[in-house]
Amino acid sequence: MNAVMPNYGNPTVSFERGEGAYLFDTDGRRYLDFAAGIAVNSLGHSHPALVKALKDQAERLWHVSNLYAIPDQIRMAERLCALSFAEGVFFCNSGTEAMEGSIKVARRFHAQNGHPEKWRSITLEGSFHGRTIAMLAASKNPKHLAGFGDPVDGFDIVPVHNMNALRDAITPQTAAIVAEPIQGEGGLRPLEDAYLRDLRATADEFGLLLVFDEVQTGFGRTGKLFAHEWSGVTPDVMACAKGIAGGFPCGAVLATEAVASVMTAGSHGSTFGGNPLAMAVANATLDVLTSEGFLDNVIRSGETLRAGLRDIAGRHADIITDVRGKGLMVGIVVAPEFTNAQLGGAARDAGLLTVVAGENVLRMLPPLIIGESEIAEALDAIEQACTALASAGDA
Ligand SMILES: *Cc1c(COP(=O)(O)O)cnc(C)c1O
Numbered sequence: 001m002n003a004v005m006p007n008y009g010n011p012t013v014s015f016e017r018g019e020g021a022y023l024f025d026t027d028g029r030r031y032l033d034f035a036a037g038i039a040v041n042s043l044g045h046s047h048p049a050l051v052k053a054l055k056d057q058a059e060r061l062w063h064v065s066n067l068y069a070i071p072d073q074i075r076m077a078e079r080l081c082a083l084s085f086a087e088g089v090f091f092c093n094s095g096t097e098a099m100e101g102s103i104k105v106a107r108r109f110h111a112q113n114g115h116p117e118k119w120r121s122i123t124l125e126g127s128f129h130g131r132t133i134a135m136l137a138a139s140k141n142p143k144h145l146a147g148f149g150d151p152v153d154g155f156d157i158v159p160v161h162n163m164n165a166l167r168d169a170i171t172p173q174t175a176a177i178v179a180e181p182i183q184g185e186g187g188l189r190p191l192e193d194a195y196l197r198d199l200r201a202t203a204d205e206f207g208l209l210l211v212f213d214e215v216q217t218g219f220g221r222t223g224k225l226f227a228h229e230w231s232g233v234t235p236d237v238m239a240c241a242k243g244i245a246g247g248f249p250c251g252a253v254l255a256t257e258a259v260a261s262v263m264t265a266g267s268h269g270s271t272f273g274g275n276p277l278a279m280a281v282a283n284a285t286l287d288v289l290t291s292e293g294f295l296d297n298v299i300r301s302g303e304t305l306r307a308g309l310r311d312i313a314g315r316h317a318d319i320i321t322d323v324r325g326k327g328l329m330v331g332i333v334v335a336p337e338f339t340n341a342q343l344g345g346a347a348r349d350a351g352l353l354t355v356v357a358g359e360n361v362l363r364m365l366p367p368l369i370i371g372e373s374e375i376a377e378a379l380d381a382i383e384q385a386c387t388a389l390a391s392a393g394d395a
Pocket of ligand 1: 093094095096097099128129130131180184185213214215216217241242
């Protein structure tokens with residue numbers, strides 16, 4: 001056995017260097033990176049502003065713990081509050097930790113308001129909230145649960161786009177409704193705006209908190225800083241991670257004042273969360289994401305990419321049945337005769353990296369900095385991949 005546990009399936013490709021939207025493997029081969037570390041490297045590889053922020057901080061101070069005030073953490077929190085619905089932020093190191101934190105603040109909100117019996121969360125089928133013991137129970141994906149015992153209690157799962165099922169699941173113990181505005185790992189499934197509005201109205205009707213998991217959709221991925229802005233529906237609590245610091249591990253829980261204020265001293269914590277290195281890079285990432293015209297360009301790039309993919313789907317309807325997503329979170333739905341992994345493999349042979357998702361979808365999550373030439377190159381690679389798959393099918 002390899003020294004690294006086999007849970008990642010022992011991948012064979014490895015990279016030596018990255019520059020913008022490109023990665024270079026150990027044989028010197030260049031790939032166009034439309035996986036971006038699974039929606040993480042939102043500014044591409046080796047972005048000069050991020051490299052500078054990290055180097056400058058590395059020479060001053062790496063880590064001190066939250067026993068001390070961290071000025072860049074306060075600054076990042078204040079900026080996030082100014083840019084969103086939130087009035088308080090907790091920093092951690094990953095998406096699943098941000099979701100754990102979100103569930104904890106939702107439970108504690110009710111306990112501190114005299115309802116300790118309200119501790120359960122309603123979650124959605126097809127969701128992905130991470131791999132901790134509790135988040136496995138939140139998503140109840142049988143593949144992820146296998147071998148890990150009974151899912152922990154506290155999560156009631158319902159089908160999406162079915163308000164009757166959701167309302168039926170509400171009990172006096174319900175604390176929160178949890179949703180990804182666009183289900184990422186589940187297959188790039190956008191939740192309808194009307195459904196998100198219904199979730200908000202139902203949460204308000206029953207005094208529940210609405211928790212959005214924007215770990216994948218947040219930080220500009222869909223062309224808005226946060227995906228829920230498209231629907232006009234605002235959550236009470238939001239989990240972020242992936243793109244928040246352009247590749248430096250970082251997560252965050254954002255919440256309204258009513259919720260954030262229940263997290264009194266000692267109620268939650270993280271040793272590494274919000275440390276000076278992470279916060280230097282997160283602030284530098286946010287500088288770029290909020291620069292003039294940046295997100296408009298993400299919207300435009302997404303439209304160009306999807307339009308091009310639809311053209312290809314028109315020529316290869318036997319392979320691609322649909323193209324969906326928002327901004328630069330794009331899903332190619334693969335026909336049942338083929339697998340997303342086959343199309344992804346053929347794309348990689350053509351020099352393009354992508355990621356698979358549920359429902360036989362191939363995901364494109366390029367760096368948000370891509371321009372027309374990278375889009376054209378990616379479309380060319382997908383066209384080549386379709387042609388290769390079609391001729392393999394004929395043979
Ligand atoms: C990736 C992801 C997570 C888990 O994040 P990790 O950093 O891998 O723990 C949680 N929720 C969503 C929506 C994700 O896409």
